[in-house]
Amino acid sequence: MNATIADLKNRFEDALVTAFGDEVAGIDPLLVPTSNPKFGDYQSNVAMALAKKLGKAPRAIADELVQTLDLSDLCEPLEIAGPGFINITLKTEYLQAQLAVMQRSDRLGVETAESPQRVIVDFSSPNIAKEMHVGHLRSTIIGDAIARVLEFQGQDVLRLNHVGDWGTQFGMLITYLQEVCPAALTTADALDLGDLVTFYKKAKQRFDDDPAFQEAARQQVVTLQSGDQKSDRAWKLLCNQSRREFQTIYDLLDICLTERGESFYNPYLQGVVDDLEQAGLLVEDQGAKCVFLDGFTNREGERLPLIIQKSDGGYNYATTDLAAIRYRIHTDGANRLIYVTDVGQANHFAQVFQVARRAGWILDGVEVVHVPFGLVQGEDGKRLKTRSGETVRLRDLLDEAIARARADLETRLKEEDRHESQAFIEHTSHIVGISAVKYADLSQNRTSNYIFSFDKMLALQGNTAPYMLYAYVRIQGISRKGQIDFGNLGADIKILLHEETEFALARHLLQLDELIGQVSQELMPNRLCQYLFELSQKFNQFYDRCPVLQAEEPTRTSRLVLCDLTARTLKLGLSLLGIQVLERM
RNA sequence: GGGUACUUAGCUCAGUGGAUAGAGCAACCGCCUUCUAAGCGGUCGGUCACAGGUUCGAGUCCUGUAGUACCCGCCA
Structure with missing residues (x-):
């Protein structure tokens, strides 16, 4: 509309x-x-x-x-x-005509963007040598949903995984492994990732406690950065190992990303320094090269610096992010840069964006935006942790969601005396479990903290993935029962609206294109969730009040079209959230 | 100390400067001889943190206060 x-x-x-x-x-x-x-x-x-x-x-x-x-x-x-x-x-006739247009369109009446933008969505971004944990969940899921919506609009989207594959952490890790497990630095898969994570934690501990180790680690970073072959080889081994592990999670989540880690920008870091120098923004302070920021002050009211090059000559993440902005705009030709990270980095991005702007890298007509999200909290309202106080591995969390969905399904099968194949049970619990996790996250306003609860997200009633999947399944049930081919209802279909619930459903269906436009502007996937939830509610009300298969023609066909439009809208909407539908559940 | 965000029903949360602030959960009452009841209808539940201000109109914008969370110099 x-x-x-x-x-x-x-x-x-x-x-x-x-x-x-x-x-x-x-x-x-x-x-x-x-x-x-x-x-x-x-x-x-x-x-x-x-x-x-x-x-x-x-x-x-x-x-x-x-x-x-x-x-x-x-x-x-x-x-x-x-x-x-x-x-x-x-007018009713107008609504009916609009529905007919929607019915005939394979995009449900949603137009593609007139002049597609080059959009970069930077999301997920785990760290090499660490396991993906619950902290990466929101970025990964929200970023994917945003990318999908923009792709559907026909924008030219590049999904970038800005993995942490460089910097001090590698100095720490390599230095530590040299001591305790040198084989890991020369042989592929000498360690499994779990061990690597353990070593990383120990290395971090040493780094925090032992000044001599700290110095050695810093030196190792410099060695690595200078292109030392041995160090480079060790680094590549570690990265490959992590990468494979990340991929299993992305496969599980059905999420696709192009990896372009921090190290990618190494060749461009010096250029950032030079550019800033030339722009007259760079100031040397206590040996470090900094840009002093407008509007950021310390407790004495002095302007804060953004450190571009450390006193030891090393670079840090601000430099990398600046190089990335410059590269993405000037080389990738991006019109819109979207960063999906936790709200804790709001300051960092505000600072980096400011410097990029003052350096003149953000060309006219380019939008650079931080899309922040809140913390994932446990049911106690504190940062989500395991019972033993560790951060929750993403893998474990997803496995548990699937296991719970499966237990739930099996209970119901028993209660209803239904018999289904193993393949059906596997597939259904996988989709339900993963969708539940994704939907629970996406349906919340991303800027607020979000309380993680398996019980709530897997609940069969309320604003949850299972509720919506069920609405879709109900429609497929109609198609099976009536042997209806929704794709072939006839060429010249008349849609007739009479009942209140038909009008409510129809009006809601017709709002799809407005909604997608809004979501792509505001980058708030929860609005799409809200829309789909309301659509499911309105469908269920219609389903309750209006018999479909038993209705007389021409009402019957008209209602079948409403069912078909609802199913297609649900399927499309859920797919934009990264959620697959089920024919039966 | 400075910055940022948040505070809406018992709980979890929506809410685009517009009409009587909405969902879900929980509680209670109804509806399956019917396309899957994983559903539908109803009842109960509000000082939109507090105090000012702008506006024809404020949960929404501005200022202040309180509480909570996160960030604040060489980690990312």
């Missing part, structure tokens, strides 16, 4: 000028969806806004505007209500 709104908006703008003169040219008619279905489909709030400017009562303005407007081809007669709201109800 994007086109409908655009059309209404134009007609309102014209009518405003006709009624009140050029004084109101270009005024936004403030068309929004109504807050309550009893007010119709859309409302204009412009009369209240113009009251002061025109020196007239809002209702009088509304009245004049309504006299001027002719929307009889689209709408029922306009109504003025309350202080001066103009309520717009679309």
